[in-house]
Amino acid sequence: MTDTKTLTTEQPDQAALKPAVRMPAAVAHGLAIGGGALTAASAFLAWTYSSSFPGDLTISGYPGGLQWLTLTAGLLTALMGVIAAVPGLRVLAPGNPGNATLLFAVGGVAVTWFTLIAIAVQLHGLVNLTSGGWVAGVASLIALVGTLGLPRAPGSTVCAPTRAEWLQTLYAGAGLLAVGYLLHLTGNGAAGLVMAGAGVVPIARLCIVLKHYTGPTPTLRAAKRLPVAVDVVLMILMLALALEIFAYGVDTPYGQLFVGFLAVLCFSLWALSQSGLLRRATEIFERNRAWAAVLGFLTAAAFVFVQQSDADAALGVNVLIFAATALGLNVVVGLAGLLDLGYVAFLGVGAYAAALVSGAVTSSVHATFPFWAAALTGAAVSGIFGVLLGAPTLRVRGDYLAIVTLGFGEIFRIVVSNLDGVSGPNVTGGPNGIVNIPDLSILGFNLGNPHTILGATIGRFANYFWLMLIIMAIIMLVFSRAADSRIGRAWVAIREDETAATAMGINGFRFKLLAFALGAALAGLAGTVMAHVNFSVVPDPFVFAGPVPPNSAFLLAAVVIGGMGTVSGPIVGATLFYLLQQKLTFLQSNELLIFGVALILFMRLRPEGIIASRRRQLEFHEAEDAPAAQLSTAGA
Template sequence: MSPRVGGGWARLALPRLITPDLIRRSEPFAWIVALVGGALIVVAPFLPWAYDDAALDDMSVAFYPSVLQFLALALGAVIIAGTLLDRLIPRRRGSRAPGWRRGARAAATGALIYLALIMVTIALELGGLINVEPGGWLALAGAVIAFAGTRLIEPAPEPRFGELEGPAVVEILAVAAFMGAAFFAVVFALDFDDGGGFVCFVTFVGIAAAVLVRSGVMAWYSGVSSRRRPVLVTAAILAAILFPFTQGTSDANLSIATQVIIFAMTALGLNIVVGLAGLLDLGYVAFLGAGAYVAAMLSQSAFATIDVQPPFPVVMLISGCVSATFGLIIGSPTLRVSGDYLAIVTLAFGEIFRIAVLNLDGISGPDLTHGPNGIPAIPDLDPLGYDFGNPPPFLGIFAPLPRFANYYFLLLLILLFVVLVVTRLNNSRIGRGWIAIREDEKAAEAMGVNTFGLKLFAFAGGAFLAGLAGSVKAHHDISINPGQYMFLESAFLLSAVVLGGMGTVVGVLVGATLLKLAPEKLRDFAELRLLLFGVLLVVMMRFRPEGMVPSRRRQLEFHEEDEELAEKLDEGEPVPAEGART
């Protein structure tokens, strides 16, 4: 059996340059090349990378590495450690190799991408590659050498650590350490004021995740998190609660965090429609807008058009029910169609909602929304006389909290409720019915599944969750207008579901966080934000179409056939024509 050349990157980019015969001949010295490249990456951060301190996080000082330079150093250390451990620690014949070699290879590929991105960012921010100092070029050269060296080493078989069990204390500490690292990464990313630095840091986080996956550590952690789920959930909730206390009195980051939660709640509702039931909805933002407008019209604003101010919990229920009613209205006549026709109908509904809101201005129709002016001056929530515009005094004893802390804790509570509802639905008979409809509606109907009723319930349930999010969004944003609910927002919501992982809760939360956080941090690249978004979509759809945190079912759907074909080719078996991709 001939050795495989490696992962998708190698098979795609270097199918003729790196052959099995070349790997066999270069094996004795390839590991030395990888070590040399890793050593250059470790040494380079102690030299200046940029001519001016205005680029990224000040890489212009010798012997004083910045944070982004330290991250490059960490990748170099992983390359060295993985290569040495794989070379020096023998293993018995026939046993599965640990993931050191695979981890070193992933780190070398990631270092090349990361350092090339840093060089490009320095050139963009300072006005040309001439501003890149020798230390930067040395680091990039080390990454190229390490990449070549690790590619010339025969790939190791995939490690399988998922079934390994350790002491309970070790597993609990591992869960806590992982959540602590994730919490620190989020806080650190929010503190980046430089858009280029934010992109580089997020890229490093993605590379670190890829190294953990390729080395088998993530498979082991997945098994640990499954066994220690209560600890994982507790740690996640605790980290979310502690986040406002890390922001001091700064409103900016906490305002972004509250917007991320609103976006994530809405995306979870869309996940029911698209990810579970398989119904493509391109006008979903209309349900969010319906909930927001209902809350604004029932608020105590001087511009509110309905002279009724019920308690806010009642307003939330009314907003959710109005959005769910819209879901039923649009769903009843249109769910008889599917595919592209359903997408066109939902897109039209989103535009109809926006145009209707524009026309309810007292001239073209009744004065309910004030037309293009919207409803401004929406006051802060004041349930039981407690003003949400002031930080909670009983929580600010040790550190003052920003203004949006009250909204953050309220939204966090609602998000936990939404996650609980979506998780329960996903694992229930209704959720299995939605998945059956998504896979094959005709087969599901033949097996007795009430396809129309379940699809209608998916539309109404997802719309209700969007209405809940909209009711809080109106008070959080202080004012609302039709421009906030355009088609582009629906596209971003759909992208969050697809990029994160359709049908999963954690994946949608990750996708929503990334897509809502990135535009806020890339305001320096206002003209390039949509371009970067498009590049991200293309890269993800090519190399990870199942999403960042996919469900097991979706992962098998996208990759099972490729793995089977690769194994047959390795073993020299004939591949039938119908098994080949066209």
Template structure:
């Protein structure tokens, strides 16, 4: 009688090992091939020849519908009641449709070579689903504000059907990507043109987003931007963009500052939009300083807003305000240095004893420092302490800055375009942000920066290798405080007043969230994170009661699906995806190719 073990398959060929017997524990929990197939693979019509023409038809309907009226009434989302004159809401759909068309032509058509490098099927699928969500929300807004779906004109339904067809096409298409975008070799002029086009798109996108007059239109723009970015990311486009950005860093930096410089000229003298822009710059400059402490050195600081406040109070007390308590009125450039140095000294004083602890204890101590600073500023009123800050009332009526006869409070005409008060401060903050970015990048690429990263990864190992752990941690604390103090001196004049209630713990939490959300240790990531966290609350005031809830939900989703941040360095990607050996191999191959090219 043969036993079960006797039935184990063998191979009698010399030099060939017999395959290992299959154990019951190695078998999957299901045996049905249908159950093993991913849901997307089981979609009806998957791989059908009709998928591609169906997508082309959807693009034609989506774009064609935008040239027809979407709404019977003219007071919804601008004016959607005019034929052959699409407004901003409809132009967003035209852009999504054209990008989907490019992906379809790359999948099967004259651009088929592009399809070898990009996952065009995934891009079409995401773009179609995004367009469908956009149209459903748009039809809902029209129905709510105009009294029912009966007021939706044929153009809206045509574009909705087009979006549905694109989504179905994307679900039916099968990707034939055969090459990794990381290894794409393109000419320099193609790379530079791509960078210029992307920066121009950012400029016009920001202009449109700030110019939206209703919360509904801004929310639709967010859906559009998310669908477009996600679709291109799934295709692998941003993988290539990250590669060319590394190769053309100087072009990218110059182009980014050119876009930032041109931004006020696109606002038509709008003080409201420029006020938001200056607040974003102040927030971003401060977050970049915090990025040294948290992103590079790995020190969790929950009281960082105090250093911004210290610089602001120095700028206020040394200003020409009638409520200023210090008689010395030095030039503003001197005030900036004093405010930055004062914040750095505070960083040294607080950091010397507190940096002996780490982790949760450091977070608690820095949180306490932030609250101590706020209460101290409220007590220096001449009653509970020296009369330096006017206590809870703060220092109001801070005059405008004046550089060599240039009054920042007065509008100016440049090339026939009015540059108002907030635009004047915007340009000054742009210079300060450039200085902070320069300092950050130099430190990040220096021996000091590598020491900070070593401390962040493993403090004990860094100390064993001879790294001056305490000295570098203290320098990070003081350096970050110095940069925050610089921004604070300008903030005092921009806000016209300084008071303790401006520097609460929630502001420190938002700064930390900007660093984590954007990408710790990166410049572009922190700028994007700061922009998102400052812009969204301003434009979503119509859901004021739910803004913090939405903000918390976004952070939870980010920590779940992209913990390294929106714009993460390669090092951070590997830290959060240690098991992704393929990613590590790809990055290593790219580095080897770059070194060979340099040699």
């Protein structure tokens, strides 16, 4: 984090620092385990009198809604607490089990207190909380105090922020409160959000404190190699778990539950990386790459079996289209370093091309191509547009390219809106677009018809989900192989220093054009499926910035925030963005506002993105250790 420099750091080889709360080790272990267990148990109590809080937390004896999350966090705390307390169990958590316990406990506190506060705020007053709610709150705090008494890991640093940093936090929080109040006076819809931001500032500060308290991700000695069969079983178990967690996140019926879910998920992943388990898991996946790819694909395909409705499958297929396009953009931005701000237009070109040859009545081309031909047409036409746009502009300075591509994106939207037979020749149907696009028929099988596999009904969107998954796998393969090849190295070399790259014999213009064409073709491929999934193609989604993905700004953000130059980064970024936008409906129409702020903050705090490529990781944080955040992608 950026604040490292202002914190007083200790020599890493010095003895471990004292814990925050001084107590005998036995007491600390006892409090941690007991607190965790009590937290878990308290989830079975009733927390409120009123059933108007979503999830119905009024029932004793059975957890509901957010209580499940508290239960999970409590159990994990207790479990890790036991591992930390018993030296013989060290093998289960080879890293820092103490830190992991602490982070699980923090997750428990976060979700429990978030729930209590949400109940109090939403139902107007603390009186709505029953004693059960208070028990949960206190139990989670006991676990926290206990874990703060556990011995600390070597490499952790003095965590108290300086006076200046506290003041900074105070000013930022107060400033946001003041701005929020002013906005409130003028009736601006973003007022509440800005004031909520004032609350986030100290939380962010506390997270930084926590980061220093726990220290860097532990480095482990090489583990014993397990037989491949054991590895495979382990991978299947882990992927199944990841899928279950992902499906739970997708299914969350209300925003509060989703926020709680994210909180527990984030702290749990942090805890797992501290415990060293994430590292071990990554090792297993890395040494069995082929198996990992196959099992990952199958897990993703199994998503349609664990989800509750075809609506979730629709969400899944949209996420995949968005992610596939983001991965195409990643070729252009992440590898070749060319900033394309009108990228969604290529998705549009593919979608329109496929719609035109789909045999739809409203299409001005009266042809019906089979899917493989339509997909190739979409990709090829899109790629040609990429070359047409790139050929004149890729010779100019990089900064200009951003604007030219932005202009191209706008031109595309204007042109397709005007090629309606009134203000231009009739090609695209203008603002009404091309509608009633028939469902795809592959090998005589109509994707529009639901069918039954293994007793489960596979609906229309699930069919498309599987189709898109195959296309996604192809795109991932193309991306990762292109990136790790002579071509990919040439792209990165151009990004790094074009003069030196040409002096090494790389034809800069040709390779930039290739990146542009490949990126455009991948987006066009995704666009062909999009046209059929949505029944229609209209100009509206192909804008620079809009509230609903995909649009150029969201695509760029998915790549940048996910992690430029990586395969999994844009997928994680796209999934996160799509889910956040779908789940956080209580933000009313402020998603874009948050989105803008998120972009700014990410560039400030973690410019390499969530999943940092090895290169970018080294680029931005040379001294720090690489946190292994790979597993979170498995479910996507």
